Amino acid sequence: MPVTVSLDGSVLTARLSGDIDHFTAADMRSEIDRAITMNPVSELILDFSAVNFMDSSGIGLVMGRSKLMSELGGKCSVCDPPAYIVKVMKLSGIDKLCPITGEGGVRL
């Protein structure tokens, strides 16, 4: 499964895996959005620890979920992305909308 979601109270964690490109992002997006709309979610954590590759489609994915959560009055963050993906994210400035945390919750 490219996305596994788990709910802890109102905190939804979506664990993404494999490659995020234009082709795979669409399914990931609908999977996450379905979980958000079906549950009372106040916080979304996008777990990137198992993502091998990401292009700008991943930026669109994070940006879109971040907007959705802010519309719902909640928050969104990215956790444990590989170093190379942090670079892609920082290039886009998405880290200013959606905090990125590394090991031990340290903000990257």
Place this chain on the structure above:
Amino acid sequence: MKRCLNEMKLSFPARGENEAFARACVSAFIAQLDPYVSELAELKTAVSEAVTNAIVHGYRGRRDGIITMQVRLCSDRRVYIRIRDKGCGIADITQAMQPLFTTAPEEERAGLGFSVMESFTDSLRVKSSRGRGTSLVMEKTLRERSGDESVKDGVSNKSGRKSGTGSPLR
């Protein structure tokens, strides 16, 4: 002019599944120059952006459109990649290359494809004519293979304007 060590050409239909295929091919071919992991990741990302553009914008979902990719490895460690489509072409290249410009916001395209290609390669040239297609050439010179990756590793963000101050996403 440096000697061409090896060359490949590939053509495939404009299907989403082939984004991963194109990346894998480039990655396997460039491995002959023994690149750093970060360089490989950067080139894979740039290729992914270019192929996605051809599929989403060039052919606008027409799955029978043909994309050609040519890769050359040169003796000075320069990698030359050309990606071409015979799709609809780009009306205004300058506008298309602006960060955050996209003609497909409903698909959550961030409009960062060209920015990523520019940042992750040394040069990017785009030629396009309406109704006839787009040709994109990216070049990147790989670092000499010596020393420790963790020390030398880093994103080649040559212009420096895409990171740092301000968020282009607001």
